[in-house]
Amino acid sequence: PNLRGWGRKKRWEYWGLVSETHLVGLTIASLDYAGLLHIYVLDRRDGSHFSEERVLPFGIGVRLDDTLEPGRAEALGRLKMAFIEEEIAREANGRRQTRIVAEGKRIQVDAVATSRGEALGVVVPWSDVRFQYTLKDVARTLEGTVRIDEEEITLQGDSCFAVLDRGRGKWPRQIVWNWAAGFGVIGGRSIGLQLGGKWTDETGSTENAIFVDGKLHHLSEAMRWEYQRSDPKGTWRIRSEHIDAALTPFHLRHEKTDLWLIRSETHQAFGTWKGVARLEEGEEISLDGLIGWAEEASHLW
Template sequence: MPETRGIRSPERELTAPVSLTGADGRLNRDAVGWTRHPLHDTGGIGHGRTAWGRNKRWEYWAITSPELIVAVTVATLDYATLSQVWALDRRTGAEIDRSAVTPLSRGVELPGTLGKGLATARVPGIEVDLDEIEGGTRIRARTDRVDLDVVAERPAGHEALGVVVPWSDRRFQYTVKDVARPARGTVAVDGHRVELPAGESWAVLDHGRGRWPYSMRWHWGAASGIEHGVRIGLQLGGLWTAGTGSTENALSVDGRLSKIGDELDWRFDPGDHLAPWTITGERVDLVFTPFHDRHARTALGVIHSETHQCFGTYCGTVIDDDGKSQSVDALLGWAEVVRNRW
């Protein structure tokens, strides 16, 4: 991949607070763009009668470490909630999955805007607390088999990618993808307690607030770690942003974001998700090699979904905003393809 000097994303960078919605509940066009720090007030999502049934709000945290991978989801979809705690034992390949769907918003509380309150779930078999604390986010989750208490640290100057994706004035999404957050704390699975090792344990946030079409497909890839002496985070997306003028692609180097504005080309074998994937663009040239496929299907009322979330390692190069090629050799993360009707 050639070196390129001073590439910048064509998308607009926002640097001042803005409301995602107008007084009528529709998209505020002044909110369309991307940010390095959360600046969007999303309190209009989930309130009033505008497009009831299409409002989606969630917090998803994934924690990777040498021994365990854990994911925690707290979501409300207007007509139902979804709470989940999932764990993978990397030594054995065994999965542990506890999920619960409750009607309306029963048992789940989410703040209107990121960082403006506690997110909780108290649903059958699952308890979750997500709380902003000084220097990071505390993630606590409990099921009959999993008990975790982890802090996703926020180093000084750390930047997180925020993006507004506008399908229309009535359908739009605000997402924050925050990669390469150092993780510390403990995770216990079936009574086996693991202290997360420093420098090898990472947390990634997917925060969402928006009003969605019923049917959607997407790719999401993320990875975090130390490579060549620097803290690297990859944030990669596709399908769901096509044609909107927005993308959710970025490189994080020691907490500094380089926004990548072009749509990426995702190639994988739909008959063998554990075969290598390639993800390429003008500034991205990556091969993803999976070691585990988390395959899930849901058919529950109006909710139908199929997910292949593959965990593995990335290698290749990504070019930052200054034209410098950042290489990665074995960066731990995931790549997924999701088909949702919700």
């Protein structure tokens, strides 16, 4: 499979940045006929939030490389973002490092996200001509600054982390997905949680994994998701043979887009995880206290 041709290609780079006080989501996306730039900011202290968005006809001003590990993703204009792979640093320590910069009306970001080890890369095939390559790296360290209005937030320490969602593929016109992520340091070990659903059904692929101190433990079974997407306090529970995880929300984000060719709706719960993961080797990993999110997103694009 490849990305030649025009019309059904979807490319994106999403970074979720988490600190003790804020969550920031940064998206650069190209749908062939449009580029989408989106920033979402949540203040964990009081629940206030805002978003900034731009739609660029035919993706003009958006660059997203199709190589396995893109060196650069960027968008220029009134809403600026760039995610730059730091090749020298990566070669020096064997890990991936990305410079993340963004500038909107109310927010400026200048940070570096460094991998702790392995990431999950999966190809999801729907047919001979429809497929998606996804890469999830949910446990990166995060250092730098975020400036929101007149407040500057320093990013450092184990309470700060970054989540990468990279996508390249040719999608069906309509799709629904679930995605969950989380991270924390428990008992001196870094624990990352990555779970998905709906969009991978009946493909033979899953994007489910646990990361322990940078080591990937892939979970091949499908997950059972239970949630009430309109309940701000409702628990999102995900279970399988190896996972029993529940997210208690501290904030529920709901966004809808209706732009002629593009219609989407997202229900995303930010919160605290509790539960257990059982590795193939039999070890049980506590998920209690991980910070992250779970979502349902539907797209007509």
